[in-house]
Amino acid sequence: EDYPVPVPLAEGAQAPIAAITPVNETFRIAYMPPATEFNYYIAIGEGIKSVAAEEGVEVFMLAPQSGADINGQMGMIQDVLTQDVDAIIFGTHDEFAAAPLLKQAVDKGMAVVMINSDIPNFPTPIHGVVGYSQRNGTHKIADWAIETYGDKPLKVGIIEGQPGYHSTERVGGFLDGIEGNANFDVVVSIDGKWNVEGGNTAGMDILQSHPDLDLIFAANDYMIIGASFAAKALGRSDIVLLGNDGDTSGLEEIAAGNVTATVNTSPFLMGKAAMHATIDALQGSYPGGWIETPTSIEDKDGAIAVLQEPEKLFPLPSKTY
Amino acid sequence: MTTQADTPLWEFVDISKAYPGVLANDKVCIRLMPGSIHGLLGENGCGKSTMIKTLSGVQQPDSGTILHNGRPVVIADPQAARDFGIATVFQEFSIVPTLSVGENIYLGNMPRSRFGIVNWRKIHADAAAVLAEMNVDIPTEAIAGSLSVGEQQLVEIAKAVAINAKMIILDEPTAALGEDEIERLHQLLRAMRKRGTAILYVSHRLDEVERIVDEVTILRNGRVVRASGETEINVAQIVSAMVGEDIGEHYPKEQNASDEVVFEARGIATRAGVAETSFSLRKGEVLGLGGVLGSGRTEIARAIFGTDELTAGELVLNGAPVRFRREIDAIEAGIALVPENRKYDGLFFNFRASGNITAASLGGLSRFGVLNLRAEERATHDLIRDLEISTQAEEKTVNFLSGGNQQKIVIARWLFSNAQILILDEPTQGIDIGAKIAVYKLINQLTRAGKSIILISSDHDELLAMSDRIAVVQHGAVRRIVPASELGHDDLVRASADPAETPKEEAFA
Amino acid sequence: MKRVFDTQLIGPFAAMVIVAVIVALTTDRFLNPGNLSNLFLQVSIVALIAIGATVVIFAAGIDLSAGSMVALLTMILAQMLKFMGIPLVLAIPLILVVGGVFGLVLGLITAYGRIPSFITTLAALIALRGLALTFNNGSPIFSLDPALEPIFYGKIAGIPMPAFYLLFFYGLAAFTMNFTKLGREIYAVGGNPAAAVLTGINVKKVQTITFVVAGFMTAVGAILMSARLNSGSPNYGQTLELQAIAAAVVGGASLAGGRGNILATFMGAMTIVIVQNGLNLNAAPSSVQNIVLGLIILLAVGIDMWRAEISTLMARILGRGKGAEAAPRRKEA
Amino acid sequence: MKRVFDTQLIGPFAAMVIVAVIVALTTDRFLNPGNLSNLFLQVSIVALIAIGATVVIFAAGIDLSAGSMVALLTMILAQMLKFMGIPLVLAIPLILVVGGVFGLVLGLITAYGRIPSFITTLAALIALRGLALTFNNGSPIFSLDPALEPIFYGKIAGIPMPAFYLLFFYGLAAFTMNFTKLGREIYAVGGNPAAAVLTGINVKKVQTITFVVAGFMTAVGAILMSARLNSGSPNYGQTLELQAIAAAVVGGASLAGGRGNILATFMGAMTIVIVQNGLNLNAAPSSVQNIVLGLIILLAVGIDMWRAEISTLMARILGRGKGAEAAPRRKEA
């Protein structure tokens, strides 16, 4: 199969697959991530494109540059609604803002699939959700950290993303994971704005205010990469640095020994799964529900192993491993 | 003690006003009678404009009383002044360049309908009527910023006329006007006087004061030194009261002209309106350019200085043809321009005297782009001493200086650059008699040193007295050149404003 | 009416039409009625905020605070609706008042504190977003009130609600600027503040009022934003102030103040939105959208600035000699 | 030297010291040598870019493009190092040239195209970030070159490298502004462009040069940014232009042009960074940082503006009557 068996969505959150009425002979699909600023969504898009090329389906991407520009994204969804599009694969930082527009899309007979999410109860019924369990992924890396470093007391710093669903879930998963473990002491938690620059500044700041930190967890790979430079600058090569995503650059930093480990969520594969599901939905063969894509924890060896399979990655690694 | 007719319309008693660091008005008293033109005179910075701002409600006095028909009142703001029937033409232009002439005339006082809606038709009709009454031909729909400086000044005056005021205050209304326009303004004021309007008049042009003013109050350092009635209206008396000493000759002209021609314009023309103009300038000579407002004297200066591109003709310097593609070419050839508006085009208010004086000579003052600051300070110090500029100028930025000192600094810039030919465009505009004489002495000093001067002035007495020859300019062209000694005041007026040759839109209709 | 629809509108109107024609030629989806009604939704928020931005510019000020203020106001509105139990009918006027008061404070600091508006509103741009982050721990507040959505998405007689707000506020603004004492005073203050003082105009008051208008219109924009997104977030409205200024500038308002037509700002906003719509319809990446928007701003101001040269050039090309008339030069801002 | 360290430095210097003392009182980690050397790292990028921003402001312009230009330049540098195989020693001078050329283009458009610099650089702010996104599909490029990092993180004799760049470029800038023809001409153009033309200064050329300086210094900042993060990204440098302007303004540069001391800009940048550092050391949330930064900007300009009133007030409090001297008023920008 192209994707794992879907899990049913919450009561009333499933839009009927039968009501999907494609208008084009060759399907025309809009991929609408929340922003182009995250490589992650570009990687998902590449997965989508690769399937589109195999299946002979037309797909285009439309997204604002900044993830904060929700108003801009809504404008784009609106513009897509008046076009002859058969399906929308979307991700958003504000489900409630997007809901009224996506309801219109569903009502028009478009297939609507949400990507990079595990929300079982989107505010308006949609046809499918594809993504890993945000909370489980970071819970796993917390378990891994306990197993690997938990034999002595550790002072922990957390770099959150800008407040919102993704930050809450990922940080929440990590906190759940270390819950009750007496050796893990979270002493500081600040916003790293999801990007490298923000992660670097945040890393600099928390290492200055808490020079005794032993471990930093960041809610995505970019921020932990930024923090790794701060650690290096302050001569803290001993610090444990954990991220989330499995972004190619994140994996390469792990392989290079700059970052300790990450939750590999394989965005490229996620994109492929989403595209397969969407095409199935348009052909009426998708049952509906959430497709959970797998995650794994990758440390240095694991990262190298993943990098050795470049066909499952986007962008391609900068060298062969 | 007085009859009813002698009751002042306005009486200002012991008005004092301090700015940080200066007591600009110190217990000033003025009585303004209906049907009388009252001159308020004094050197630059003696407090005339300060007094006027107080009378117009722009600012409140620190102490003192204002009596209107004998009753004490407060002029809270400009609107209140207007309600009292006071109209003011301020020294600083108060035209809004982006708005139409009509709107400018009624700004702050717009006719509106019952619902507060601006009545545009009435604004333009009334404005047209006011301009017609003034004998001025400017379309009310024109955007004020597109008018010439003189026309803007006339709109400024029209604003005051439009109010139909019982008292009208004019702060140097004629600084930007030519003789012809001044005469028309005087006619208007005489008509108002006849109607019983009280008029307060400020000017540094003492000749016109003599012509029109009925009584004078003279200020020095913020204090009244001669109250109304204590001084006869004649230039000599006024000057000695203003300056506090007798200054003798007002136009200390020296003859330094030689026969050697240093500069020639041969049939030059520009897109800005200079047409087929030729003249020559001799070593040590002062060549006066006479003409009405807008006749194009400034444009001739711009053409010579490389600001406006020549479309015809050529310039000849010391016998060799020269071409100035921009100002720096002219400057390097030894030509200087003291612009007619020192505030907008002349001074750097962010610099002290030194930066202002060396601005046109930075190339010569530097080696490999590095400035010789010590030489700069030394030269500045010497020039300040030689030209008797306030020594404050060495330490403070030039916005603290009086108009006369500022003008001297602009001229000093060209002494420092060692210019051989100086174009002085209205060099004495808005400066007091003492400073004017200093400028005249400076002109002598320059010509004595063999430098040549092109003098542009709308003050005909000054032009006639200080020039060796006078070139009469009409429509951007020099019509004829006459020795100044052969020309009288009236000749000059007639020559420059020949009505037969003046198309309607060029000057007053 | 001649006064409202004056010659200053021709340029911006022509620009809008030309852009629309170009977009219509690239995609037949543009003229589809659904898409045209979308345009009103798209333009509404920025066009309404641009009214305030333009009025401030007319008085020779600049307002950089709108984007951050929108974020703060959506958070305050969300707080009121979701956590304070204030009903919508009360919350909306309250937000308008709050917006006006923010504007008032900025105006007072600028006018009476004699601080250049660029500085005042730059400080506000930074500080107000900080203030927005203090609400709800900096997290967005979602799902506010079902009655909020129709404010943005509702229709009357098939016409989207935002079209009515645009009509109302632009009508009011055009009337005020052209036919009231206040409007003329705003132009006078922008054209020459010193002269305005001497003619008895209370310059500081007028400047302050323009900021109150800007704050109020920002609140209107914030309410529409909240309604559209049914949420409040400290991240909303980023660069919205620049878009509003861009609309004003593309509409021909001079940053030096005193000149411009408020209706042209609407056309400026429409021009920008039509271009963005056209790029969206052609699925252009956001990089291209940014590049094109930058070029439009430059071109719009350039054409306005070089009008004299362009008409001389045209005349020469058409072989009519030097028939062109020089336009009065704008002051450098 | 009296000229370089003039009285204009006293205010910004006092502000910096006062802020440092306050921060030192709140936390003993501040004066720790590690932290002090960190301050140089923190301040370096914005302080170097602020040199360009200040020089543009001295000539009465404004540069809003720096942040986006940093993003674009880091992407170009990354592209060169990672995908085009250009060696670092060649790539760095190339980036400096590219930055200078961008500045040149903006300067030419502003000066010779007669477009207000606010507009030119606003358009660039929008368009250059779009251009940055066209590289590498808009994705950041990581792990550029191991030799890059020491440019930012390296130390000589225990002193962090950025301290040397600051010393060099501020030294050069202070020398240029105070002792060269060009510096004097920049002040003259900012003080009165009309008068500058009539004294033979090539105003358009001088204006253009200030933008070249700004572009060059932005490239310096971009190189440090790339070295700091060993990567290029189209998202880097957001609001950096505002921080640079804030540094200039806190240092007392007048937005109206012609006035200010370049070294004061460094103090302005330091003041801002010390406050941020102090807040970080006290673990204050970023919301508070924004609010405090906004207030600092307002206060710095306010104190400068109200100098006359403040000294009158002080004199009165100290019972010395009206001994206060009038300070020159800033023009409204």
Ligand SMILES: Nc1ncnc2c1ncn2[C@@H]1O[C@H](COP(=O)(O)OP(=O)(O)OP(=O)(O)O)[C@@H](O)[C@H]1O
């Ligand atoms: N706004 C102000 N702030 C501080 N000082 C001022 C201000 N306005 C005027 N002064 C000072 O007050 C004094 C009187 O100035 P005022 O303008 O009244 O002189 P004036 O007689 O009109 O001179 P002029 O003939 O040059 O117009 C001068 O020393 C001037 O520098």
Ligand SMILES: Nc1ncnc2c1ncn2[C@@H]1O[C@H](COP(=O)(O)OP(=O)(O)OP(=O)(O)O)[C@@H](O)[C@H]1O
């Ligand atoms: N820099 C400039 N750019 C455009 N127009 C200018 C410039 N300088 C002057 N002018 C215009 O040139 C016209 C003629 O100037 P002006 O009236 O000063 O003539 P003039 O003969 O020199 O008169 P006077 O010297 O007696 O004032 C005016 O309309 C003026 O506004």
Ligand SMILES: [Mg+2]
């Ligand atoms: Mg005066």
Ligand SMILES: [Mg+2]
């Ligand atoms: Mg003239």
